Amino acid sequence: MNGALKAAWALTLFVVLAGIIGWAVSGRPVFAVFIVLGVLTGGAALLAFRSTPSGPSSAGERK
Numbered sequence: 001m002n003g004a005l006k007a008a009w010a011l012t013l014f015v016v017l018a019g020i021i022g023w024a025v026s027g028r029p030v031f032a033v034f035i036v037l038g039v040l041t042g043g044a045a046l047l048a049f050r051s052t053p054s055g056p057s058s059a060g061e062r063k
Contacts, residue, residue, distance in 0.1 A: 004049055005045060008041065008044075008045030009045060011038075011041055012038050012042040013038075015035075015037055016034065016038035019034025022034060
């Protein structure tokens with residue numbers, strides 16, 4: 001796991017926790033937006049920073 005992925009997960013956790021705590025303390029459901037944005041950030045991190053396969057890059061290189 002590289003540094004950028006760790007930072008993305010930390011941001012995801014922070015935003016989701018801020019949404020949960022904000023919603024619990026204030027009772028306003030507008031903080032659900034924080035939870036949704038946190039989940040979207042985590043999903044984007046998975047897509048953007050996923051590992052590339054370690055096999056041949058094209059079918060022509062197979063033996």
